[in-house]
Amino acid sequence: MTIKKSIPGAIALLLILSLLAACGSGSNSNTSGNAEGKGDKPAKETTLTFWHHYSTASPEEKTLTEQLIPQFEAANPGIKVKAVAYPWDQLHKKLQIGSSSSEMPDVARLDIIWVPEFQKQGLLVALDEKFADFDETAKELLEGPLSTGKIGDHYYGLPLNTNTKVMFWNESMLKASGLDKAPETADEFFTAIAGVKAQSDRAWGFGEPALQGWNILPWIWSNGGDVLSPAMDTAQGYLNSSATIEILTKLRAAIQAGQIAGFKPGDVPVTEGHAQGSYAMMAEGPWAFAQFESQFPDFKAAAASFPKGSAGSVQVLGGEDLGIFSKDKQEESWKFVKFLTSEAAQVSMGKVGQIPVNLKAMENSEIKSIAYFAPFLEQLKTSKARPPVAAWPQIDTVINDTMSAIFMTDRDIQGELDKAADQIDALLK
Template sequence: MRNRKSLRLIVTLMLLALLAAGCGNGNNNNGQAQGTAGASPNAEQPAEDVTLTFWHHYSTASAEEKTLKEVLIPKFEAEHPNIRVNAVSFPWDQLHQKLQIGASAGELPDVARLDIIWVPELQANDMLVALDEKFDDFAEVSKELLAGPLSTAVIGAHTYALPLNTNTKVLFWNEKMFKEAGLNQAPATMDEFFAALPKLKDKFPQSWGFGEPALRGWNVLPWLWSNGGDVLSPDNTTAQGYLNGAASVEIATKLQQAFSQGLITGFKPGDTPVTEGHAKDVYGMMAEGPWAFAQFTDQFKEFKPMAASFPAGKGGSVQVLGGEDIGILSKEHPEESWEFVKFMVSEAAEVEMGKVGQIPVNLKAMEHPDIKAISYFAPFLEQLTTSKARPPVSAWPQIDDVLNDAFMQIFLQKADVQKTLDGAAQQIDDLLNA
């Protein structure tokens, strides 16, 4: 009898435990595993001790995240003893997904590092705090920052983020391969670029003249722009006559021919990763950002990277403007979040991040001797003078998919360039009018 009673007690306890487990709330934050502190983003904190959650995509492979966690956050926390920062790292694409889903699930960070192309989309979903409206010292802070990158966060009458760093791509050329192929310098024009490709192939039949890691807007826009083409009209209302215009079709056709002759690749499954391949003499040239220097320094110490401006066509040497903004999503701790944002765009923080390859946007940081001493910034700073931002439309992520599919068809399926771009322009117009 006693045994039976104990048995019933055990079973009842098990049931209770099961129910408790089943009814457990879903407040767990998936990103906690990588965080520097354990608090939930929405956890109730006493007013004098606030924990901010900061989602970012600083590279964990290079020194960027290390600088954030070991230099910047401890410095901020020392200056603001009542604020702790829980920095959570994600890969770039996952951060975008987390932000999109987090809005729906009610699990957003207080502050996030945002690719400049996400800002219009997040603002359209009412996720970002209008900084100029909310904070009195906004003008004072923003005047310390470069106007071009700052404009990436201006939508309508308000500014929804501050620029954190800027970047663009330049042409990297493999000096050893060029010399052996009888070429002395990087191609300055599109004509020189297309002339150099077969020479590199002749000397290195197992290699390619140029590596392009993907076929999204980030990759194809510089080709279109530099040849005088575009994806959208200047007012961003249509792709008709631009993506399928003569200049765009002409450069897409040239690139298609180069691909079919085995002169360019890098975007197919099975291709050698482009930056690694450039250092290993697989790709004679590539267009990449300043982070490539960090990768060469870390992984290919013997390789001597050479950078030059992107080849100029009829439209000039026009690269795509990249970079990150920092925005506030916090409904609970906007004031503390603003303190962190101001710290991250301050001269001291920008100089520290500059040392690990992030081109600063703080005017004083740009003049700092430590930044001036970084020689590989020079070609990027020159290229930035002609770089253009991707169109600030909220449908850009979907337009990116359309571009990728269209150019994949052009290259891999040898699709008719004009017809494919006509179809893509129509799809983009549908997205713009949705």
């Protein structure tokens, strides 16, 4: 009797539970499937825009788009990444323009020297303030590159990679000039490029693709000069010092003698020209090895330290930081940033020439077996960062314009540097 009386109630209860379960399934099944990786379509899909300056179709860009982004998306259902490539200078301009037009990426690969500029404009998220696991993430990265994202008391960028340049030398071209190794000093360098030119009117001793700080500062620093004072508040007495004038005088003489080329419109592209016998030497980063391997597999590249001046062999410290610009997708952006700095992602990019900043990646057997990293790791010991001032992009333009005037005309070097120092001081105020 008792059992019979409970049947209608049990049936009603089962019906109610079934309805509740159906409702629950409708609202939560996508999220549950997401978390368990069952492949269910997420309730909401988020698309992150990632702006970068990897060269289109380069090994780095292909690794990013064909390997890393698909891996990230597979591990994070519901998040898609739209990667957009720009040349280095165009990316900088795009970010500057975007800040006034509200067309900004969620995440961007920033030259380390851009971080102060965009932080000053209030465009970058303070990572250590926003994300609770910042310290845990940061401790897995090299301390030096990590410091490039710190402005004041907070971090506005996470390092993606570090780099510097070394001297590449074409063994057959130098041997034809009587040399069996790369020049170790600046004096040997100028002697070597003169010897190369003497052997062929169609060859140059050194290829230099541009005249910005990235290209010119190593020569100035190695000769004991500088651009700004240690306090970074003036260029007077530094950019226009006797040490700077001395090395620029030598470089101009070599350019006018046809021993250095590469930066003028119509010149043979430097990296390609180095592999094909146009330039005996060039100063370039580790990505050049990947380019040689993919485009010129028969060329045997050789690298050595940058020639020593009176102040030693001082190259420019390079690298990129990841910055978050997003206002409404910050958590998703942070996931992507952490992924790109993870051991696995860093190893993948390391294989195509990007020096890792992840400590575990640096110890990875595949990375340690990359022999051509050795000269860069040695050069990094004496590399120097460009001044971390917000006005650096504008200062860099002044440097480029000044060097163009000096190297492509007969104008007085002292006078051009004096004018440049005045312009830079105005930018620093």
